[in-house]
Amino acid sequence: MDEQPPPFFKRGPAPLALLSFYVALALALLVVDARFQTLEVLRQALSMFTHPVQSLAHLPAQFLDNARSYFASAARLQTESAELQRGRLEHAAMLQRSQHVEAENERLRKLLGVKERQQVSGQVARILYSARDPYARRVIVDKGQQDRVIAGQPVVDDIGIVGQVTRVFPFVAEVTLITDKEQAVPVQVVRTGMRSVVFGLGNGELELRFMPLNADIRSGDVLVTSGLDGIFPAGFPVAKVVHIASDTTYTFAQIRCAPVAGVEHFSEVMILDPRPPVALPEELAEEVAGKNAATSPKGTRAKKKRPKKD
Template identity: 85%
Template sequence: MDQQPPPFFKRGPAPVALLSFYVLLSMALLVVDARLQTLEIVRQALSMFTHPVQNLAHLPAQFLDNASSYFAGAASLQSEGAQLQRARLEQAATLQRSLHVEAENERLRKLLGVKERQQVSGQVAQILYSARDPYARRVIVDKGQQDRVIAGQPVIDDIGIVGQVTRVFPFVAEVTLITDKEQAVPVQVVRTGMRSVAFGLGNGELEMRFMPLNADIQNGDLLVTSGLDGIFPPGFPVAKVVHIESDTTYTFAQIRCAPVAAVEHFSEVIVLDPRPPVALPAELAEEVASKDVKASTRSARAKKKRPTKD
């Protein structure tokens, strides 16, 4: 009677024998491949199958490298764009006055001793958000008392006048746009030199009020700051005339203007330094000082002459 175990329980070669066989086979293949290059074809055939697997394994690393290079490039481009925008804004104070200077040269080129215009300077500020009041045209910038911003400083962009600083906080400041109902800017028509005042309407437009019906104003006329208020430097573009209504039933003409600057959609502005007070001539300053002294003396004498109540 056969007592052999079933095939399932039959044991093959010993593990040590199998290990020795595969080690010898590997060494033989290495020697043959190094000497005769016989396995090059096999290696190339295997690489056709392993290459997609390698690419798939390298995808996470490639993705991280591409992502880092993408963000680095994007940050570099944003930095370069911000620098270019900042440079353009810093030069806006000079570029915006070209039209006004050209028109003024026609009238002043024959005059001598004309005082040179004062150079303006300022600092770039970022628009953070709009004011919460829906009926006001005001924005908040990221410059405040720590940046030596004071109320009254004019604000421009790379095109024209934007508004004026009205409230200052430690780290931010409130800018009232020229389209606000409470804002008024003394202006001058570049074509004719006529002076007036542009008032904000609160709806994104401005209006020239109290202008006679026969005023020499046309659609498309450019309005620049006249500088008569002592706040806005002269020659900065403010608005363009877009609608004129000369109805004889009214005393004055109705003149609507559109702001030149991107008042309602901008991100960076320049807060100009405040204009220094005008220095009076020596003779006029002495006359004003003497008048002030005389006025104070008269007021002191009047106080002494007043009867005292018992």
């Protein structure tokens, strides 16, 4: 029986020979491919099979990159949105302030124009707040005794009469609006020249009282100050007639009016200087002075003679 060695002990070509063979084969393939491009078709065929595998291998890294870019973009967009929102609010506030300042400047120009139109003098004041009494129509302005404000001075805006100074403090003053129940203004109807007195009702309206039922008064008539009280200069708009009720059961007509000026709207007013006293004729002035001297206790006393100097 012929004995053969087990397969495990079979010996093939030497390792060095195999290495030399494969190195020579690789060099030959490199030279042939570089010179004749013979393996290009094989390379493209292999790439068709390896490309999906490469794409699948790059998916996790690509997913992480996309997720990182997404969150970075979202954070950047949120930051930009917050900045834009903040900028929009700032610009909106600036725009509102500029509009308010522009409107305030326009009202101040109109108030200053009152001096030229009506030939009066005064000083501009700002309304600080309303009086604490809920049943009164009074406001507090930022002018007081230090600004030489006295009780009784009329207060106007760029349209007409607003009220009258009733109380004065060192730094502020109280102005009673013409819509207050305790306020009355002598007026004159522009259309007919009829004179009367308008009273406040305390609810933002006025009432023209003591007008007969057959008085020539129409809705829309404008009432101006008559100047007979010696406080309000003549010719300032006061109110406009809005409703007339003629009831025969009453002696006088019930006439409701709306103030022309921004009585409860604007924040800037003008306090007019007090009206100068009316100059009387010389004869009448001497007669009044004589009566005052006669009735005065000091007028009955004899004047002491000063001793003459030697």
